[in-house]
Amino acid sequence: MKALRVVGTIAVSVFRESVRDKVLYNLVFFALLLISASYLIGQLTAGQDVKIIKDLGLAAMLLFGLFIAVFIGIGLVSKEVERRSIYSLLAKPIRRHEFIAGKYAGLVLTLAVNVAVMAVALYLVLACMAVTEPAAVRAAWEAPAVDPAMLEAILLIFVELMLVTALALFFSTFSSPILSASFTVGLVIAGQFDSDLKHFRAIVHSRVVADLTRALYYVLPNMAAFDVKAQVVHGLPVTAGYLAVTTAYGVSYVAAVVLAAMVIFARRDFR
Amino acid sequence: MLAIRTEALTKDYAVGFWRKRPYRALDRLTLEVAAGEVFGFLGPNGAGKTTTLKLLMQLIYPTSGRAELLGRPAGDVDGRRRIGYLPENPYFYDHLTAEELLTYFAAVFGYRGRARRDRVARLLDEVGIGVERRLQLRKFSRGMLQRVGIAQALLNDPALVVFDEPMSGLDPLGRRDVRRLILRLRDQGVTVFFSSHVLSDAEALCSRVAVLAGGRLVASGRLGDMAAFQVRGWELVMTGLDEARVDRVRDRLLGATRIGDGRYALELPLESAPDRLVAELSAAGAELVSLNPVRDTLEDFFVEQVTRSAASAPPRWPAGGGA
Numbered sequence: 001m002k003a004l005r006v007v008g009t010i011a012v013s014v015f016r017e018s019v020r021d022k023v024l025y026n027l028v029f030f031a032l033l034l035i036s037a038s039y040l041i042g043q044l045t046a047g048q049d050v051k052i053i054k055d056l057g058l059a060a061m062l063l064f065g066l067f068i069a070v071f072i073g074i075g076l077v078s079k080e081v082e083r084r085s086i087y088s089l090l091a092k093p094i095r096r097h098e099f100i101a102g103k104y105a106g107l108v109l110t111l112a113v114n115v116a117v118m119a120v121a122l123y124l125v126l127a128c129m130a131v132t133e134p135a136a137v138r139a140a141w142e143a144p145a146v147d148p149a150m151l152e153a154i155l156l157i158f159v160e161l162m163l164v165t166a167l168a169l170f171f172s173t174f175s176s177p178i179l180s181a182s183f184t185v186g187l188v189i190a191g192q193f194d195s196d197l198k199h200f201r202a203i204v205h206s207r208v209v210a211d212l213t214r215a216l217y218y219v220l221p222n223m224a225a226f227d228v229k230a231q232v233v234h235g236l237p238v239t240a241g242y243l244a245v246t247t248a249y250g251v252s253y254v255a256a257v258v259l260a261a262m263v264i265f266a267r268r269d270f271r
Numbered sequence: 272m273l274a275i276r277t278e279a280l281t282k283d284y285a286v287g288f289w290r291k292r293p294y295r296a297l298d299r300l301t302l303e304v305a306a307g308e309v310f311g312f313l314g315p316n317g318a319g320k321t322t323t324l325k326l327l328m329q330l331i332y333p334t335s336g337r338a339e340l341l342g343r344p345a346g347d348v349d350g351r352r353r354i355g356y357l358p359e360n361p362y363f364y365d366h367l368t369a370e371e372l373l374t375y376f377a378a379v380f381g382y383r384g385r386a387r388r389d390r391v392a393r394l395l396d397e398v399g400i401g402v403e404r405r406l407q408l409r410k411f412s413r414g415m416l417q418r419v420g421i422a423q424a425l426l427n428d429p430a431l432v433v434f435d436e437p438m439s440g441l442d443p444l445g446r447r448d449v450r451r452l453i454l455r456l457r458d459q460g461v462t463v464f465f466s467s468h469v470l471s472d473a474e475a476l477c478s479r480v481a482v483l484a485g486g487r488l489v490a491s492g493r494l495g496d497m498a499a500f501q502v503r504g505w506e507l508v509m510t511g512l513d514e515a516r517v518d519r520v521r522d523r524l525l526g527a528t529r530i531g532d533g534r535y536a537l538e539l540p541l542e543s544a545p546d547r548l549v550a551e552l553s554a555a556g557a558e559l560v561s562l563n564p565v566r567d568t569l570e571d572f573f574v575e576q577v578t579r580s581a582a583s584a585p586p587r588w589p590a591g592g593g594a
Contacts, residue, residue: 002381009378013364020366084362088423091328091356092379093348269331271284 006094007102014106015113018072023110026064027117033060034125049137050129050145051233057122058153058229064118065111065161066188072110073168074180076103077261081270090270097262104169104258111161119154143235152243153232159250160226164188166257167221173265191223221253272342274431274462275304275327280336282322296322298486299336304464304479306341306430309457311473312466314483315577320466321359323483324435327464328356341431352380355429359436359466361420365409369400369419372408373426380427394422399448413440421449425456432456434465438472450475470570482573484580490572503567505539508560509552516555520548538565 018024037056041049077100080086090099123146130138130145143149167187171180197220200213225246228238280300283293297319304310314320325331327338329346343350363372373391382390395404398418408416417440424432437453438446453463453476467473473480474494481491504525512535517527525538539545549559 005381006379009375013367013375016371017364017366084358084360085364087325087328087330087358088356088361088363088376088420089379090330091351091354091358092376093351094379095348267332269284270325271331 003095003098006098007105010094010099010102011106011109014076014103015109018068018107018110021072023068023072024114024117026068027114027121030060030064030118031121034121038125038129049133050126050141050143053126053129054122054147054150054233055229057118057125058150058157058232061115061118061122061154062157062160065115065157066164068111068114069107069161069164070168070181070184070188072107073165074172074177074184076107076169077172077265078175078177078180084270086270096266100169100173100258100262100265104166104261107165107169108162111165112158115154115158115161119151122150143233147232147235149232149235149238152238153228155243156226156228156246156250159247160223162254163221163223163226163250163257166254166261170257170261170264173261174268187221188223191221193224194220194222195224222249226250272306273303273339274306274308275302275310275338275340275464277302277323277327277338278336280323280326280338281334282319282326282331283334293334295486297326300483300488302481302488302491304462306462307457307460308478309453309463309476310465311477311480312464312483313468313470313473313480313573314466315468318483318577319486320483321435322486324356324359324433324466327433328354352427353430355424355427355432357420357424357432357434357437360413360439361416361423363408363416363419363423366407368407369395369404369411369415369422372419373423376423377426382426390426394425395419397425397452398422399445414442414445417441418445421452429461431462431464434463436467437465438467438469446472470573482576484577487580489576489580502541502564504541504565505543505545506561506563506565507537507539507545507549508534508562509537509549509557510534510560511557512552516552516557520552523548534560 034053034057038049038053041052077086080089086099090096126145126147133145138145164184168180168184171183175183194217197213197217200217201210204210204213228242230236231238277300280297280302281295282297283295285291286294300319300323312320312323322331326333327340327345338345340347341350341353367375370391373394374387377387377391395401398421400415400418400422403411403415408419411419417437421434421437424434434453437449441449450472453465456463463476465476477494479491479493482489508530511533513533514529517524517535517537520537521527523539523543525540527538528536530536537548539548545562549562553559
């Protein structure tokens with residue numbers, strides 16, 4: 001109970017810092033982007049506008065979230081250590097793993113608010129389109145404008161952002177912000193091609209390389225698995241089983257990475 | 272009961288880029304601080320004071336040896352409920368106000384609602400942060416940050432406070448306030464352990480001191496017990512004197528310094544009787560301004576210990592650690 005209180009207190013502080021750092025201003029950009037895009041696309045395309053807006057909205061949600069996850073995540077711990085604000089905090093009755101858990105929870109909370117507000121904005125723009133577009137245009141849509149299935153894509157975007165935050169936090173516990181950013185972005189990009197590694201065995205002759213790529217396939221996060229935007233936009237079903245398994249995969253990966261961050265952080269000297 | 276106990280506490284750091292080698296920042300420090308005393312931890316820059324304090328707060332881990340605070344091992348999380356810590360040159364979160372920072376830290380201790388608000392307000396008042404408490408900390412001067420740092424160290428009514436250079440960055444008024452605060456804490460039964468290289472602070476506040484140099488303890492004890500602080504003569508200041516009168520008694524003096532306007536400072540050996548000289552010069556028309564015993568200052572003692580330690584110090588590279 002005490003541990004939960006400490007973690008919650010630190011998390012709220014991280015959230016407040018993000019808000020004060022004007023992180024949520026990106027929501028204004030997001031809203032402007034959606035509103036102006038819907039107006040422009042409406043002028044240029046017929047029948048495709050809703051699809052493009054959904055695509056754009058979900059992609060922007062992921063991109064903006066990635067920026068927050070990486071650029072705040074890499075400073076979560078290293079900034080505190082560099083500025084020495086951590087000295088006063090860790091001298092209080094706080095266990096080091098509670099500090100890491102609180103920092104992580106705080107940024108995830110920021111991302112949750114961010115994603116939730118973006119989702120509401122996206123649904124509002126789509127609802128406006130559903131009301132204003134003529135019936136003939138609406139008939140050409142592959143899926144309804146206000147489609148609850150979009151929540152499936154949004155859920156997986158959020159899990160992906162949780163994973164990226166965990167990676168940024170992990171690197172932040174032992175390296176500088178620049179290195180942490182490089183490692184995190186590198187892993188996110190490599191993770192997009194993770195499933196390709198699985199089939200590498202078929203095109204290489206060296207057993208060593210084949211085994212190495214196989215090992216990498218299991219170790220690297222499979223980021224592509226979280227991307228169901230295309231199915232949702234085109235009105236194709238995403239099964240509940242897929243959602244459950246992918247979410248469980250993401251959460252397990254997060255748990256492993258945050259645990260590793262806690263182990264490293266617990267042994268650190270703050271010179 | 273002991274507030275702090277260290278036993279052969281040692282810390283080596285790995286230094287160097289390619290070929291790491293250990294550098295001994297603290298060498299087998301054994302120290303005891305009794306509950307309720309104000310203890311000064313003195314030493315020049317790089318002596319290992321901050322390393323020791325960080326070891327006590329377990330911000331760094333010892334290479335060997337052990338430390339206990341209030342009877343519990345250093346780093347015991349529950350033990351920290353009774354300890355306050357002010358780091359050297361404290362730095363806090365830019366985006367928070369002083370009030371919010373203290374509220375945040377008070378929440379970590381489990382204070383809630385009105386009790387928390389009252390506690391935060393009282394402590395900010397105590398350290399002299401007025402309306403500035405609603406300003407973001409990025410706008411604070413170093414001295415004001417130091418005051419906030421002291422306030423956060425006292426949030427939990429600690430039984431032991433560990434201050435790293437508490438006077439650092441403070442103006443004369445701030446130093447006076449902190450001195451008063453430390454004495455008030457002492458009167459309340461709080462143990463105060465503070466590091467400093469400002470010796471006058473230690474002289475004014477401490478019941479005991481320890482002197483660290485080159486990572487090693489070179490002296491410790493009660494200021495009054497240290498041989499260096501025994502009276503070694505007298506200093507007499509008189510007015511209405513002239514050079515001829517001073518010359519007449521010069522053979523009884525260790526030295527005479529003209530201060531100006533017939534005012535002289537006369538230094539007498541310990542075995543001489545200053546009252547006889549005062550009577551003699553007064554009869555000749557001079558007037559007594561002051562008569563004080565002359566002692567070595569803590570500064571004299573400190574310089575002597577540090578110099579002696581530097582001359583006889585073993586290398587700070589432990590065995591096998593290179594040059």
